[in-house]
Amino acid sequence: MDSTLNKIDQDFPILDQEVNDEHLVYLDNAATAQRPNQVVNALTHFYQTDNANVHRGVHTLAERATADYEAARRKVQAFINAPEPEEVIFTKGCTDGLNLVASTYGEANIKAGDEIVISIMEHHSNLIPWQQLALKKHATLKYIHLTDDGELDMEEAARLITDKTKIVAVAHASNVMGTVNPVKQLAALAHQHGAVFVGDGAQSVPHMKVDVQDLDVDFYAFSGHKMMGPTGIGILYGKRELLEAMPPYQYGGEMIGFVHQFESTWAELPYKFEAGTQNIAGAVGLGAAVDYLNNIGMDRVQAHEKEIVNYLLPKLEALDGITVYGPQEPAKHTGVIAFNLENLHPHDVATALDMEGVAVRAGHHCAQPLMEYLGLTATARASFYLYNTLADADRLLEALQATKEFFNHGSRETK
Amino acid sequence: MGLEKLNSLYREVILDHSDHPHHKHALPDATHKITLKNPTCGDVINLDIQLSDDDKISDIGFTGEGCTISQSSASMMTDAVMGKSKDQALHMAKTFSDMVMGKQHPQADLDELQDAAILSNIMTFPARIKCATLAWWALQRALLKDDSTEDEEKGAI
Numbered sequence: 001m002d003s004t005l006n007k008i009d010q011d012f013p014i015l016d017q018e019v020n021d022e023h024l025v026y027l028d029n030a031a032t033a034q035r036p037n038q039v040v041n042a043l044t045h046f047y048q049t050d051n052a053n054v055h056r057g058v059h060t061l062a063e064r065a066t067a068d069y070e071a072a073r074r075k076v077q078a079f080i081n082a083p084e085p086e087e088v089i090f091t092k093g094c095t096d097g098l099n100l101v102a103s104t105y106g107e108a109n110i111k112a113g114d115e116i117v118i119s120i121m122e123h124h125s126n127l128i129p130w131q132q133l134a135l136k137k138h139a140t141l142k143y144i145h146l147t148d149d150g151e152l153d154m155e156e157a158a159r160l161i162t163d164k165t166k167i168v169a170v171a172h173a174s175n176v177m178g179t180v181n182p183v184k185q186l187a188a189l190a191h192q193h194g195a196v197f198v199g200d201g202a203q204s205v206p207h208m209k210v211d212v213q214d215l216d217v218d219f220y221a222f223s224g225h226k227m228m229g230p231t232g233i234g235i236l237y238g239k240r241e242l243l244e245a246m247p248p249y250q251y252g253g254e255m256i257g258f259v260h261q262f263e264s265t266w267a268e269l270p271y272k273f274e275a276g277t278q279n280i281a282g283a284v285g286l287g288a289a290v291d292y293l294n295n296i297g298m299d300r301v302q303a304h305e306k307e308i309v310n311y312l313l314p315k316l317e318a319l320d321g322i323t324v325y326g327p328q329e330p331a332k333h334t335g336v337i338a339f340n341l342e343n344l345h346p347h348d349v350a351t352a353l354d355m356e357g358v359a360v361r362a363g364h365h366c367a368q369p370l371m372e373y374l375g376l377t378a379t380a381r382a383s384f385y386l387y388n389t390l391a392d393a394d395r396l397l398e399a400l401q402a403t404k405e406f407f408n409h410g411s412r413e414t415k
Numbered sequence: 416m417g418l419e420k421l422n423s424l425y426r427e428v429i430l431d432h433s434d435h436p437h438h439k440h441a442l443p444d445a446t447h448k449i450t451l452k453n454p455t456c457g458d459v460i461n462l463d464i465q466l467s468d469d470d471k472i473s474d475i476g477f478t479g480e481g482c483t484i485s486q487s488s489a490s491m492m493t494d495a496v497m498g499k500s501k502d503q504a505l506h507m508a509k510t511f512s513d514m515v516m517g518k519q520h521p522q523a524d525l526d527e528l529q530d531a532a533i534l535s536n537i538m539t540f541p542a543r544i545k546c547a548t549l550a551w552w553a554l555q556r557a558l559l560k561d562d563s564t565e566d567e568e569k570g571a572i
Binding site: 020344345346347348351352354355356362363364368371377378402403406407 | 418420421424425430455456457458459480481482483484540542543546
C-alpha cells in the first residue's frame with residue numbers, strides 16, 4: 001500500500017467515528033466523497049475573511065472574493081487541462097452541466113429526424129435530458145448496449161453513430177458497474193460523423209487523470225462533491241467555439257452585456273452561463289479539493305484504488321452466493337463495485353452492513369434503464385476512494401459473511 | 416454491537432412472513448387494484464382488494480418484489496385487514512403509519528394490527544420506514560381511489 005496515503009486519515013475526522021458501535025468504514029464514495037480538513041478550512045477562511053459578491057463590487061473584499069473565485073476556476077482548468085479558463089463554467093453540479101448542454105446546445109441544434117446516441121449504462125442525469133430533448137424535437141434516441149462482460153459494445157457504437165447523429169453522450173465511468181468507457185474513441189467516432197461528444201465525468205474526474213484536450217471531448221461535466229469539494233458546485237467544460245455559439249442557459253444578473261427595455265446582449269464567456277450570484281464559497285472549496293488531489297497526484301489516487309480493487313474483487317467473487325456485476329477483471333474496474341447476495345434484497349444487505357459499521361449504497365443507483373437491461377430491480381454497491389484501505393476491504397468481506405450467516409440462521413430456509 | 420441489533424428488526428416472525436408470505440397472489444377480478452413503486456429502491460407492490468357489497472374486505476392479495484421488510488409488511492397487512500370494513504382498514508393504515516413515526520396509539524389499535532405491530536421497531540431504522548409503509552400506503556390509496564378499477568403506477572413518495 002502507498003504509505004503516504006495511509007497517513008491521510010487525519011485529514012478526514014469524519015471517518016474516525018463509530019456507527020452502531022463499530023468503527024465506520026465509508027464505502028459510499030460514488031454517491032458523495034468526504035471532505036478533508038483542507039477543504040473545510042478553505043470554506044471557513046473564505047467566509048471569515050474574504051466573503052463578498054464577485055465581479056461587481058469595487059471594494060477590497062469584493063476584489064478578494066473575485067480573485068478567489070477566478071483562482072478556483074484556473075485550478076480546475078489546469079486540473080482537466082482545459083485550454084482556457086473561459087471554457088470552464090461553474091454549475092450546481094454534474095446534472096446541472098448536462099442539462100445546460102441539452103437545453104442550450106441541444107435546443108439550438110437538434111431538429112426532427114436527428115439522432116442522439118447514449119449508452120444503456122447512463123446515470124439518469126445523462127439520460128433524461130437527452131430523452132426529453134429527443135421527445136420535444138421529434139429526434140431519435142439510440143442506446144449503445146453492453147458486451148457480456150459489462151463493457152460498452154463498441155461495434156454497436158460504430159453502427160449506431162452515423163451522419164444522422166448530432167450528439168453522443170456517454171459516461172466516462174459507470175456509477176454502477178465501475179466500467180471505464182473509451183471516451184476518446186467515442187469522441188473520435190462522433191467527430192467523424194459531425195456530431196459533438198458530451199462526457200459525463202462524475203465518476204472519473206475524482207479518480208483518474210482526465211485531460212479534456214487529449215480526450216478531445218466537446219463538453220465534459222462533473223461534480224465537486226464526489227471529488228471532496230462542497231455540494232452544490234460543479235463544472236461544465238465546453239469548447240470555446242461551441243459555447244460562444246450557444247444561447248444562454250438562464251437569464252439574470254452577471255450574465256449580461258447591456259440590458260435595454262426590449263432587448264439585451266450577453267456577457268462574454270464564461271459569465272454568459274453563470275447567471276445570478278454563484279456558489280462562490282463552493283468554487284473556493286472545489287479549488288481546495290483540486291489542490292488536495294494535486295498534492296497527492298491523480299496517478300497515485302488511481303493506483304491506490306486499483307490496489308484495493310485488485311485485492312478485493314477476487315475475494316468478493318469467491319464468496320458463496322454473490323453476483324458481482326460489470327467487468328470481472330480488476331484491471332477494467334474503477335473503485336465502484338455493484339453486487340447482490342443470493343436470495344437477499346440489497347436493502348436488507350445494506351442495513352445489515354450498516355449494523356457492522358460498513359456504509360454502502362443499495363438501490364437502482366439512478367440508472368433504472370441499466371437495471372432493467374440487466375434484469376434487476378436493485379443492487380448493493382461499495383465504492384472506494386483514496387482514504388479507504390485494504391483493511392476496509394476486509395471489513396466489507398467480513399460483514400458480508402456475517403450478513404449471510406444472519407439471514408440464513410435458524411428458521412430461515414435456504415432456497 | 417454489530418448484527419445482533421438486527422434481531423430487533425428481523426425477528427423470526429418477520430423472516431417467516433417474508434419467506435412464506437400470506438396472500439401473495441393476484442385477484443384478477445378484484446374490485447380495487449393498485450400498483451405502487453418505491454422509486455428509491457425499485458420495490459413494487461401490486462395490491463388487489465375484493466370489497467363486498469357491504470364494504471368489507473372479503474379477499475385481498477398482493478404480488479411484486481421487494482426486501483424482507485416490505486414483503487413481510489405486505490403479508491402481515493393482508494392478514495390484519497382481511498374481513499375488516501373499509502373504514503376499519505383505513506383506520507389501521509393510519510395507526511400503522513403513526514406507529515412507525517413514533518406517535519402513540521391506544522393499545523387496542525395496536526392489537527388490531529396483529530403481527531404488523533412488531534414493525535414498530537422500524538422506527539430505529541429510519542432508512543427502512545418506507546419499506547414497511549409501502550403496503551399500507553397501497554391499501555390506503557386503493558381504498559380511497561375514485562375510479563377503483565383503474566390500475567395506476569405511482570411513486571410511493
